Amino acid sequence: MRTLCGPSKVHWCSGTEDEYDEMCELLVQSGSFLKLNEKLRPRSYLCRSDPKDVARVESCTFICSNLKEDAGPTNNWCDPTEMKDKLMKLFKLPCLHSVGKPLQPGEQDVAWPCDPENTIIAHFPDDPSVMSFGSGYGGNALLGKKCYALRIASVLGKKEGWMAEHMLILGLTSPKGKKYYVCAAFPSACGKTNLAMLVPTIPGWTVRCVGDDIAWLHVGEDGRLYAINPEAGFFGVAPGTSEYSNRSAMQTCKKNSIFTNVALTPEGDIWWEGMTKEQPAELIDWTGQKWTPGCGRKAAHPNSRYTTPASQCPVIDPDWANPNGVPVSAIIFGGRRNSLIPLVTEAFTWQHGVFMGSIISSELTAAAEGTVGDVRRDPFAMLPFCGYNMGDYFGHWNDFRRFLGYNSPKIFYVNWFRRDEKGDFIWPGFGENSRVLKWICKRIGRNPTGKSIRTPIGHVPTLGGIDLGGLDVSLETMRKLLHVDVDEWLKEIPAIRRYYQQFGDKVPAALQDELVQLEERLHELEEEPPTTNAKLLSWVNDMRTLCGPSKVHWCSGTEDEYDEMCELLVQSGSFLKLNEKLRPRSYLCRSDPKDVARVESCTFICSNLKEDAGPTNNWCDPTEMKDKLMKLFKGCMKGRT
DSSP: OHHHHOOSOOOOOOOOHHHHHHHHHHHHHHTSOEEOOTTTSTTOEEEOOOTTOSSOOGGGEEEOOSSHHHHOTTSEEOOHHHHHHHHHHHOOSSSSEEOSOOOOTTOOOOSSOOOGGGOEEEEETTTTEEEEESOOSHHHHOTTTHIIIIIIHHHHHHHHTOEEESOEEEEEEOTTOOEEEEEEEOOTTSSHHHHHTOOOOSTTOEEEEEESSOEEEEEOTTSOEEEEOOOSEEEEEOTTOOTTTOHHHHHHTTSSOEEESOEEOTTSOEEOTTSSSSOOSOEEOTTSOEEOTTSSSOSSOTTOEEEEEGGGOTTBOTTTTOTTOEEOOEEEEEOOOSSSSOSEEEOSSHHHHHHHHHTOEEEOOTTSSSOTTOEEEOGGGOTTTOOSOHHHHHHHHHHTHHHHGGGOOEEEEEOTTOBOTTSOBSSOOGGGHHHHHHHHHHHOSSSOOSOEEEETTEEEEOTTTSOOTTOOOOHHHHHHHHOOOHHHHHHHHHHHHHHHHTTGGGSOHHHHHHHHHHHHHHHHOOOOOSOOOHHHHHHHHHHHHHHOOSOOOOOOOOHHHHHHHHHHHHHHTSOEEOOTTTSTTOEEOOOOTTOSSOOGGGOEEOOSSHHHHOTTSEEOOHHHHHHHHHHHHTTTTTTOO
16 A cells, blocks of 8 residues: 555554644644643644535435345445546555545645545445545544545344444433433434434433444444444534534543534634524634624534544443443334324334335435535435445345344434424424333333324324323324325325336345335324324224224214215125115124024123122123133224224
8 A cells, every 4th residue: 555655644543632732733733723722722633625625415426236236225335346447547545545635746735635625435245345546534534534444334133133333322210210222314414413312301301422323333242232332432513413413422522622614713713503592703714814793604514523532521331341231122214204104103013114215305404515404315324324235224224124023123213393384393303202202112022001093104102192291282283293295195106106217126025025014004094193192092902903903993973974984885785775665874784693592601791790780680700800801801802994
């Protein structure tokens, strides 16, 4: 590499504190770093990138597998020999990542060297190796992060039976001391870091952060799923981060931190949009220009970042660096949608949960290329980070269930971002998301206590299912947050089908079946319950689970309903309509010959005490009778309404 890149000097990194300070000082001297006020922000620095080098560059990111089909339709592909030949001609700097700016003798360096015209981030999964050229931005330059820990690791995971995922890992502890570890996958800037460091608003619950971006998932010796955080720090989006939205992140980056493309205050500290309620009167913006509130420009770039050690986080989990990982109780997928997706949905099965993960869609953010506000499908939040064919990736997720057996975590889908007709968010989010996490924890296990209603897209909480104590959110708002719009979902079906088509026969048949079943359930959906009584809704849901009907009908008692039900019975052959002139609106039905009268010998009074039933009634112990009946009622309404 020294012969290839031609550096003036080679430095072997030791990872010591002294080395870090020395490197930072060199960057200050070169103009790449600006040291912040030591009293306000100890051992911290500001750097400003080239305006053309501010985010991951997906159009220049390649998966160079030997076979094009292994990269799949969602990745850029190039023949590995051809790409290596091209990159070998470009590399002229100290390491296999290069900013692409060789210095001639006596040439003055620039603060942020880069080569946007020749930027390439190439992955060679069959080696495996990575070569990145032309960009100094974190996602393109820190090869151990997205490049190795996700794109290359995802390929290794498929080969070796584990998974590398774009997920946060957090630990929740209930007031009774029960701890749950949860992994969650969100597209960039959808609240992943805020959730990882969440400060709960519900009394008695605590959250501890294991990691905010990447999780390596494997099956432990006990058969459970375990998650490892392979990173040592946080690389978070700065705008919108504040003491209100993420107090822990603000405390974490108070020292020993590097800030990229944020604004500089006159006191030598940093600032970005959303950090404080009031804007400063004067700043130096991310491009180095003087900034005032009315100048019409952003003070910080929308994708500006803070880089800070995870060990400084005030809510870091005691097991965050455990090489064996932490046991996972639930997996959460999420995106940013104005409508369509309810606040929280539980998958029916692991396979259904994989289907939910495969159809994640979210509005674009500044962290990725494209038009901000557009919606793109981002399966498992891994679209930019999967190192092989996404169709095969779906299959790996679906097949992973066989390694877990009965220990597989439940899967959920959340959406904090639903809006009302005025365009305002209707869920407060941030710390209040702990209320959703509490419901998720109560759904974990084989005997969940969290109340839910079955819908065509999964189980959603009852109106009273989520703890709203002390929160000013009305039941009507909760109805909107949990509403499943059948028409909107039916419009989504063709879009999902078109998305699947690009993967051809790589899409697992199981996921195609899930799509068909979703459409069928949407067409069969019964009307909205005519009540908000939480106990009644919960009981009906329990009975539905027990009896297993295809559909539930809420009786209104109207004349129209009577006529409709009679017509259905005529069509099924149970009723025979009589002569309308002789016997208007009347019907004949014929019973089974063995079911023609009351059966007193099968009629019981199941009081706790036999003497309370008396000698004239048949008696049975209520526990014994209920046990017998529960077995009879299990699935008794399958295929019926």
